Amino acid sequence: MQDTLFYIFSALTLLCGILVVFNPFSRNPVTSAMFLVLTIISMSGLFVLLKAFFLAAVQILVYAGAVIVLFLFVIMLLDVKEEERRRFQKFGTFMGLISVIGLAAIIINTTNQTFTIANQSEVQSIKETFNQSGAAETKPLGKLLFTEYVLPFEIVSLLLLVAMVGCILLSKRNTSKEEAK
Amino acid sequence: MDISLISLEVGVALIGIIILLTDLWTPAENKARLGWIAIGGLITVFCYNFSTFDQATAGINGYSKDGLAVYFQGFFVMAAILVILLTMSYASRVSSGISELYALICFALVGMCFAAGASNFIMLFVAVELITTSFYVLTSFERHRLRSLEAGIKYLIMGATSSAIMVFGIALIYGTTGTLDFNEVSRSLLTPAGLSMQLLLHLGALMVLGGLIFKLGAIPFQLWVPDVYQGAPIPVTAFLSSGSKAAGIVLIFRTLAEACPSLLDQEWLPKLLSITAGITILYGSLCALRQRNLKRLLGYSSIASAGYILLGIVCLDNIGSQAVLFYLSGYLFGILAAFTIISVVSEESGDEDISILANLHQRSPFMATILTLAIASLAGIPPLAGFLGKFALLRSAFGKLNDQHSSMPWLIGIAMLGIVISLYYYFKIIREIYWGPGLYWKEKKPSAEPLCCPRAAEIALLICLFALIGLGLYPEPILSLAGEATNNLFSSRP
Structure with a gap:
């Protein structure tokens, strides 16, 4: 049951992810954003299968809820007609396909080889340690964030400050000196 | 947690925030002078941290x-x-937000300092993101210029892609070892369960290295370099070519030597790295030949120098990494002196073409001398710092000739060829200073009016001058510091 669900969700994630950037039926950015929502929802399904319920909820609340709504606002505020008329660039599509296929081949091949070398019992033991650690639950996650990983956590707050300063800097109204030019 | 250990980073972050706040009470014409606060603060914080820092204190997680x-x-x-x-002498060209420019440089510096001491992958990622995010804003800082915006967008998209590759690698490493700490990752390979996962772990480490090579600007992640270097404001370009590049190097060292020492025993790693280094050197040197835009030319030359740095990394031993550290110090002063003078000269003429340097030896003998010395140092002319750096790199590569590195002779040959090619484009700049015909399409003689150098730029240039000559004639202190810094790095290796 779990395995079937895993395959369904991962296939959905991949398919919708491809349709975000490479949709043969529609070049409308809004459609792409909607497929991004589907990608994120199926990804949160994968998190549920891993028993990371908190991450699954956050994925839907933050990404599907807030971030995509923001994307849609931006897309609707901007002029999207131009984008719809543009065709796929043959060279870009070709190179993109080659690099995606190459990278996928390397990753699939390595994973396959690893699991043929690896002892089944060892794989099982690794799986169990992951299941037991339960680090994906809310309480251990919060504890880890404020004890072991408190320094990176604080650096992220500085990163958010940089992002905020940057946003204001890049979007504030032109000053008089610039208007004079 | 011992706060005194990270007093440098906390101090620098505070300086950034203080500058942002002081900006509110500073009249517009004095804002450029806030840079002195930043410099004074940085020196104080660094000296304080250096004097109180005790090697014995236990590290923070x-x-x-x-x-x-x-x-x-x-x-x-x-x-x-x-x-x-350099930013202070550039201030007259910044229409608004000069204090934000100082603050963002400080925040990027915080990221770099954390990157230098990172010992787990979360720290590595967060520090790299802090650096990159600051540079996203810094590169598109002059948003009224189309080129600056283009640079910002290009850096944003390329940087996000390389971050995605790096995160994928970190996820693979976590998936195979169940830990993110460098030492524990390296230890996990000692158990049979970990050993069977080695292949996947190596793929993860390679993907992390890929994300870091983006910072270095080496093949195959070099495409952003010329455009971003050309489009970004000159101080930002200078910081990208020195600080951001060095942050990539220290993290490459840590990933290779501390997190994945088992990678060093693989036969394909030196081959892969030497192919990357060789192509990078050739690409940078050959593309620089035809450039006329000074920033673009230095961009390609910085790709070539990323190749020389990789030459030192290919050695995968302490001598090679010591050479890389010394080369970087010489490179820092050379490239910053060059960018400072380009900034002063291009401000006056409003162009960045190589011909703006014409007649500089009459207009400002001081700047002409230093630019000549800086370029000669970058090219690797004997009594200067750049020569010793390249010499140390080549010597460490020669030391590896007898080992099983079958690609080493080829790589050394390519590096020599690259140095010879680089003489041409570096001396093109020097020729332009003394014998340049001026703006050829305007068909007028180059101006002979004296060009005065702003006070701040003068100080920066004097520091660079002393360092270039001092490091060239008396390299022992820095060499021994670099030796001390790296003598435990590849210690597990014979």
Whole structure:
């Protein structure tokens, strides 16, 4: 049951992810954003299968809820007609396909080889340690964030400050000196 | 948690915030002078941290302040001070937000200092993101210029892609070992269960290295370099070429030597790295030949120098990494002196074509002398710092000739060829200073009016001058510091 669900969700994630950037039926950015929502929802399904319920909820609340709504606002505020008329660039599509296929081949091949070398019992033991650690639950996650990983956590707050300063800097109204030019 | 261990980073972050706040009470015409506060603060914080820092204190989880970290933190603070001096002389061209420029440089510096001491993958990622995010804003800082916007967008998209590759690698490493700490990752391979996962772990480590090579600007992640270097404001370009590049190097060292020592025993790793280094050197040198835009030319030359740095990394031993550290110090002063003078000269003429340098030896003998010395140092002319750096790199590569590195002779040959090619495009700049015909399409003689150098730029240039000659004639202190910083790095290796 779990395995079937895993395959369904991962296939959905991949398919919708491809349709975000490479949709043969529609070049409308809004459609792409909607497929991004589907990608994120199926990804949160994968998190549920891993028993990371908190991450699954956050994925839907933050990404599907807030971030995509923001994307849609931006897309609707901007002029999207131009984008719809543009065709796929043959060279870009070709190179993109080659690099995606190459990278996928390397990753699939390595994973396959690893699991043929690896002892089944060892794989099982690794799986169990992951299941037991339960680090994906809310309480251990919060504890880890404020004890072991408190320094990176604080650096992220500085990163958010940089992002905020940057946003204001890049979007504030032109000053008089610039208007004079 | 011992706060005194990270007093440098906390101090630098506070300086950034203080500058942002002081900006509110500073009249517009005095805002450029806030840079002096930043410089004074940086020197104070660094000296305080250096004097109170005690090697014996236990590291914080994810952060260790060893010799390598201290060497690179000194390097980053030096680079930031020179860049802020350059920014102050650039201030008249910034229409608004000069204090944000200082603050963002400080925040990027915080990221670099954390990167220097990172000892787990979360720290590595967060520090790299802090650096990159600051540079996203810095590159598109002059948003009324189309080129600056183009640079910002290109850097944003390329940087996000390389971050995605790096995160994928970190996820693979976590998936195979169940830990993110460098030491524990390296230890996990000692158990049979870990050993069977080796292949996947190596793929993860390679993907992390890929994300870091983006910072270095080496093949195959070099495409952003010329455009971003050309489009970004000159102080930002200078900081990208010195600080951001060095942050990539220290993290490459840590990933290779501390997190994945088992990678060093693989036969394909030296081959892969030497192919990358060889192509990078050739690509950078050959593409620089035809450039006329000074910033673009230095961009390609910085790709070539990323190749020389990789030459030192290919050795995968302490001597090679010592050479890389020394080369970086010489490179810092050479490239910053060059960018400072380009900034002053291009401000006056409003162009960045190589012909603006014409007649500089009459207009400002001081700047002409220093630019000549800086370019000669970058090209590797004997009595200067750049020569010793390239010499140390080649010597460490020659030391590896007898080992099983079958690709080493080829790589050394390519590096020599690259140095010879680089003489042409570096001397093109020097020729332009003394014998340049001026703006050829305007068909007028180059101006002979004296060009005065702003006070801040003068100080930066004097520091660079002393360092270039001092490091060239008396390299022992820095060499021994670099040796101390790296003598434990590849210690597990014979």
